[in-house]
Amino acid sequence: MARTHRLLALLAPGSIEAEVGALQQAIFAAHGFVSAVALPPLVPVRFLPLDAPLLLPQCPGRGVPAGFAVRVTGPAWSGGSLFLGLETGGAWPGLRGDDRWTDGPPLFPCFEGFHLGCVEAEPGSRAAVAVPAMERRFTSLDVALVSIAVPDDRADWWSDVRWQIEDRRPLRGRRSA
DSSP: OEEEEEEEEEEOOHHHHHHHHHHHHHHHHHHOOGGGTSSOSOEEEEEEOTTSOSSOOSSTTTTSOTTOOEEEEEEEEETTEEEEEEEOTTHHHHHHTOTTOOOOOOSSOOOSEEEEEOTTSOGGGGGGOOOOOOOOEEOOOEEEEEEEEEETTOSOGGGSOEEEEEEEEEOOOOOOO
């Protein structure tokens, strides 16, 4: 039996996505953590209820400041998952705080950064997971609704996961009045 999760996420431009994807592959190659490559490069904003619509609202980022820029800050652990931290210029907190969405059952933590997995890493060995410095800055993101299906009865969800992008739109900041 499969369990489905709905995730509101941020997706980066193709060149950034390729770099983060290569980083995920390098972590998998070095440590064998399947959770590092179980999902594409995405920034989890919040898990939504299962009955949430599969289409984004017309203006998905009404609380996002105009002219935001995204900067990579470095690796960070949150709730047992490794992330490549970001400073999103208010885009992530703007979406996270949008009152049009409510929280649903989470599969992993949401954090302002690319989810790199590594949930199999024992707490004492997390420092050994090296993430090379990535000096990157970019000014565009897409907001997406992602469906993630995992086995209902397994704690190691990353070993058998299916995902699909249900809707995706460019994230635009609010306009000045």
